[in-house]
């Protein structure tokens with residue numbers, strides 16, 4: 001990328017309109033332009049990423065009391081009414097892990113990437129209400145049209161995994177790695193879909209790429225065609241499980257602890273690593289344990305174990321099937337009647353599979369309920385409130401990614417789409 005000095009760019013971070021309006025975030029401190037200080041493009045871009053990362057608002061304004069005390073039937077009636085009044089202008093997206101009281105209103109169900117693609121394919125919908133978590137709404141904004149507005153009904157619906165890789169920590173990691181390893185560092189950054197827009201943009205800018213749980217192996221192959229090593233964030237388990245399946249030995253992986261110099265690793269461990277794994281995990285999938293597989297098999301010798309690759313290595317190693325949310329749905333749905341499944345993923349999806357497939361036995365691998373607690377924050381009261389506002393002409397909780405950040409994030413996403 002060019003390092004030519006440029007003049008000051010238009011400064012905005014992630015804007016959250018309506019309930020939590022953010023002001024413009026200056027890239028260059030006031031007065032420096034007048035002093036004649038020249039910022040390189042790289043300086044400006046890094047500051048822009050930093051600003052975008054810091055500007056993410058997860059502060060939800062309190063709901064008006066009437067919504068808090070509203071009966072479920074009244075909330076449903078309000079949501080149905082808004083859907084009918086807004087017609088094709090509204091498209092409600094429901095992530096598979098969402099509660100049933102929300103999913104029943106969804107115009108489309110899917111994982112985060114599929115929903116973003118579906119949103120982009122609905123140009124008549126000016127309002128895309130994403131019943132998921134923050135990074136999903138950001139991705140929908142990046143991939144949707146300029147005249148479409150993305151709304152997250154509850155701004156406090158974040159993702160604990162995405163939050164484990166802050167923009168500042170990833171920038172610090174990159175600075176340390178590139179200064180210790182030198183110009184010939186050979187690192188390709190790869191971010192999982194479950195990350196902030198600023199990190200997708202960081203990957204776009206540094207020759208890197210985005211992956212999903214469906215295509216992580218193909219994406220890592222793409223990366224190794226272009227570099228000697230991969231920096232994979234934020235999910236250590238997806239990175240480790242994928243690299244092991246590709247035949248990369250565990251000795252050639254280093255675990256990076258954010259906040260510690262060189263991630264807490266000795267330089268020679270970094271030098272011999274082919275995969276540097278960020279110490280992040282999903283609070284839902286990280287709960288699954290090998291003992292649960294042992295217990296499931298002993299209570300039902302015919303059970304099939306199917307788990308998500310965000311589960312720890314010891315769980316993935318013992319499972320019969322491993323794959324993304326969409327893969328799990330496909331395999332269990334297409335399995336013969338009478339078969340038995342213990343599933344290592346989010347409980348709302350598992351329960352929905354059981355109720356929609358009554359001819360099969362479908363249970364969660366974890367006997368103790370493991371919902372995605374942040375996604376659960378999208379309660380019908382928030383959906384009703386956001387839709388009532390839309391009917392009145394007010395857009396609340398809009399998720400809008402800074403345009404420069406979105407452009408670079410789109411580059412990383414387009415690279416992913418180009419991978420066969």
Ligand code: SF4
Pocket residue numbers: 097133158159160161162194282283284285346372373374375
């Ligand atoms: S299930 Fe895990 S990765 Fe997915 S949104 Fe919830 S915390 Fe994030």
